[in-house]
Amino acid sequence: MNLYQRLATLIPFLLLACANLAQATEDLEIHDAWAREAPPGAAVMAGYLTLHNHSSETYTLTNLQSPQFEKVEIHRTEERDGMTQMIKVSQVILGPKDSVRFQPGGMHLMLMKPKKPLKAGAKISLTLSFSGETSMQVTLPVKKAEASIHHDMQTHMH
Amino acid sequence: MSKPIKLFLGSLSVLLLLGAALYLGEPEADAQASDNNPAKLATPKPLSEFQLMASDGRPLNRDRLKGKWTLLFFGYTHCPDVCPTTLSELATMAGQLTPEIHKDTQFIFVSVDPRRDTPQSLAEYVQYFDPRFIGATGSIEELAVLVRQLDSKFSLGTSPLGEAIVNHSSAVMVIDPQVRYYARLSAPHYAEDLLQQYLALRQHTPGTPIP
Numbered sequence A: 001m002n003l004y005q006r007l008a009t010l011i012p013f014l015l016l017a018c019a020n021l022a023q024a025t026e027d028l029e030i031h032d033a034w035a036r037e038a039p040p041g042a043a044v045m046a047g048y049l050t051l052h053n054h055s056s057e058t059y060t061l062t063n064l065q066s067p068q069f070e071k072v073e074i075h076r077t078e079e080r081d082g083m084t085q086m087i088k089v090s091q092v093i094l095g096p097k098d099s100v101r102f103q104p105g106g107m108h109l110m111l112m113k114p115k116k117p118l119k120a121g122a123k124i125s126l127t128l129s130f131s132g133e134t135s136m137q138v139t140l141p142v143k144k145a146e147a148s149i150h151h152d153m154q155t156h157m158h
Numbered sequence B: 001m002s003k004p005i006k007l008f009l010g011s012l013s014v015l016l017l018l019g020a021a022l023y024l025g026e027p028e029a030d031a032q033a034s035d036n037n038p039a040k041l042a043t044p045k046p047l048s049e050f051q052l053m054a055s056d057g058r059p060l061n062r063d064r065l066k067g068k069w070t071l072l073f074f075g076y077t078h079c080p081d082v083c084p085t086t087l088s089e090l091a092t093m094a095g096q097l098t099p100e101i102h103k104d105t106q107f108i109f110v111s112v113d114p115r116r117d118t119p120q121s122l123a124e125y126v127q128y129f130d131p132r133f134i135g136a137t138g139s140i141e142e143l144a145v146l147v148r149q150l151d152s153k154f155s156l157g158t159s160p161l162g163e164a165i166v167n168h169s170s171a172v173m174v175i176d177p178q179v180r181y182y183a184r185l186s187a188p189h190y191a192e193d194l195l196q197q198y199l200a201l202r203q204h205t206p207g208t209p210i211p
């Protein structure tokens, strides 16, 4: 096989990948993405965002990756047995017209072992992979804190 | 052998409760209804001695709680979600206190993760949120002495992948200047609510006239 033939065999895959990416960007929307600056000594950060599915398809978030972290997981903070604990979530299913909110004290992106310390003002690039080879890129600005988001949100809704 | 003793203690505590209710009488009921504060304990619980090491190198014990209102939160520094969220809300709240109230209020973060946290590492951690915050920790046994008295819990474990697991109570505990466990503010914590709840608790302290 010469180079052109090789490239030719790749075309359908490339087209497919592009189609998936285009579809995902239309169907899915991310906003309010941010990550909390890690206090001194902490080797984990939490990231938050809201994910909307505008389509009539179901999307399943299965994997998260960032070149700036060794590992990214989805966790849910839960009150169990009188204690707060973090439960690892293996996938998030986003039904038609559904939305999921990752927020302090709830579901969050667990950004583990940063390769370099990330201070407020830095940006984290994150790839969200869904089943069916759909993926999405998002940038999370690092912020010191977002106090009382709960109350801000209520005012917005009025 | 132990049964009669238990029964005796049971009736004794009933008597004590009755005594307290009679002593407090009507005004207490009114205060409870008007401030409608479910966070407050019906009867404040005096704390017995405990001993931890604080981030400023001094011990943290009963003595250090005397004469000040204390807001105490259990957690650990490797906690990325609940702990920094709560500490930044507490810092926002602290910033809204009048200087007089701030002077007799102390904020203490007790790490229940002695495997990784030390009084030294806690110093930098708590001061990141507010330079006046105090961190403290101790051995599991030392921690348990305080945790138990505050009707709180913590558990330490290791995941199959070797990652440390730390679970802990998420309430902010309020200890009064007489070193009594006074109230429990439940999560989720928001600065405005913490402030209002705390000010309401101070106002309705027995002996303080209600304006």
Ligand SMILES: [Cu+2]
Residues within 6 Å of the ligand: A075, A076, A086, A108, A109, A110, B080, B081
């Ligand atoms: Cu987590």
